[in-house]
Amino acid sequence: SANEEDWGPRPSRMLKCWRDVPGYKLFVKDKWNSFQVNGWGGYVLKEKLKMIKAALKDWHIAHVQNLPSRIESLKDRLSVLDQKGEEEDLSGIELDELHGVTADIQSLSRLHTSISWQQSRSRWLKEGDANSKFFHSVLAGRRRRNAISVIQVGGVTLEGVSPI
Structure with a gap:
């Protein structure tokens, strides 16, 4: 918005799961070594x-x-291979493909889960508890538990806001 200060370019974020790709x-390494920049050390960096x-x-x-769509297409291929395997024996190439597709599905699923988890954590850190339905329900429960709606004074029970 107009009132926000300009803090410069957004920082680069690395997803931990990229290392697994x-x-x-x-x-x-290749990209870093291919960049040719002249100047003093801080500027080059x-x-x-x-x-x-x-x-x-x-x-x-x-x-x-597009990890979800890639996973779905692999699952479709796995389904085709499974169906064919039930009807007739699979060839060696098809068996190898079946094992490769299964491994790819597991690998991409782990990667997708890792990305989703890290992005949800960064979103939670950015937005905080302010947008959390759970946080608001906990606060409402505490408010109800801590509220004094009935009090007994000298054997007389008082209810409501005005008598209390």
Whole structure:
């Protein structure tokens, strides 16, 4: 909004699960070494970090985007292979594909779970408890428990706000 201060460019965020994607470390190392920047050390570091951030955005889209649809297509292929296996014996190539598809589904599912968990944690840290239905229900329960609606004074029971 108009009242917010400009804190500069957003910081680069790395998802921990990227390390589990085959080729990630090699990609980062090759990209980092390919960037040629002249200047003093701090400037070179800043510029290389900007360039690696942009390269990682593109890499993320190519390698990690659309995980649910990739998992679904693998499940469809697994279903086809299972169906064929029930009707007739699978060839060696098809058995290898069956095992590969199963391993890919497990790998992509772990990756998707890890990304979802990390993104939900970062969202929770950013938004805090303010938007949490659970947080509000706990507060409402505490308010009800801590409220004094009935009090007994000298053997007389008082109810309601005005007598209390």
